[in-house]
Amino acid sequence: MTIDYAKARAAMVEQQVRPWDVLDARVLETISRVPREAFVADARRALAYADLELPIGHGETMLKPVVEGRALQALKLAQGDEVLEIGTGSGYLAACLGHLARDVVSLERHADLADAARARLQAQGIANVEVVHADAFAWNTERRFDAICVGGAVDSVPARFVQWLRPGGRMFIVRGQAPAMEAVLVRREGEDVNAPRVESLFETGLAYLAGAAPVPHFSL
Numbered sequence: 001m002t003i004d005y006a007k008a009r010a011a012m013v014e015q016q017v018r019p020w021d022v023l024d025a026r027v028l029e030t031i032s033r034v035p036r037e038a039f040v041a042d043a044r045r046a047l048a049y050a051d052l053e054l055p056i057g058h059g060e061t062m063l064k065p066v067v068e069g070r071a072l073q074a075l076k077l078a079q080g081d082e083v084l085e086i087g088t089g090s091g092y093l094a095a096c097l098g099h100l101a102r103d104v105v106s107l108e109r110h111a112d113l114a115d116a117a118r119a120r121l122q123a124q125g126i127a128n129v130e131v132v133h134a135d136a137f138a139w140n141t142e143r144r145f146d147a148i149c150v151g152g153a154v155d156s157v158p159a160r161f162v163q164w165l166r167p168g169g170r171m172f173i174v175r176g177q178a179p180a181m182e183a184v185l186v187r188r189e190g191e192d193v194n195a196p197r198v199e200s201l202f203e204t205g206l207a208y209l210a211g212a213a214p215v216p217h218f219s220l
Helices: 005-020 025-033 042-047 065-075 092-100 111-123 159-163
Strands: 054-057 060-062 082-086 103-108 129-133 145-154 165-175 182-187 197-203
Touching: 005 025, 005 065, 025 065, 025 092, 042 054, 054 111, 065 092, 065 145, 065 165, 065 182, 065 197, 082 092, 092 103, 092 111, 092 129, 092 145, 103 111, 111 129, 159 165
Parallel strands: 082 103, 082 145, 103 129, 145 165
Antiparallel strands: 054 060, 165 182, 182 197
C-alpha cells in the first residue's frame, strides 16, 4: 500500500496537533512542511504520523507529534534565535527548530543516532543545525542560547542547563517523577541560575535523560 505522506501530515496537524492547543501559525506551518517520514526508519515509516512515541534505538523514542508541537510553541522562537537541543534522537525536532530559528546546536550521546540524524538533516538541505556527539552532563560550552529544548525528562531541572541560557532565555523541559511529570517552561530571569521562573504547561510522561533519573531511595 502506498501512503500519501503529505495527506497524512496534514491530517496529523488538523487531528492531533491543532486540537492540542497548538495554534501558533509559524509552528503549524513548520510541522506542515517538515517531512516527518524522512526521519523515521523504513520499518516504521508507515507510523510516522501516528499519535505514538516511535522507538529509535538504545531505548529512546521520538516524541509524540503533539508534544513536539507544544514544545515548539512554548519556546516562541524568533528567526534570529540561537537554540540548543538536548537529545537529537531522530533529528526531526532539530529540523523543526532549524526552520524556526537562526541556528541550532543539538547534542546526542549515541554516536550512531548522531550520525543518522546528521545524514537526514543534510538530505533535507537543513544547514543551520549542528549535531554534536556529546553527553549533556559532560559537555561544556561558554556559549549562551536564547532557547533550549530538552527531549528527555529530568527529576529536577539541572542548573547547568539554565546556565546555558542567556538572561531572558527560555527552556522547554519535562520534570518530576511518574505519574506526576509535567512539561514546564523555564525562564532565566537574570544571572542567578538557581532561581529561574518556572511555568507549568501540561502533564505528560517521558523517559529520563541518562543521568537525570531520581536517585533510588531504599528503606528497611
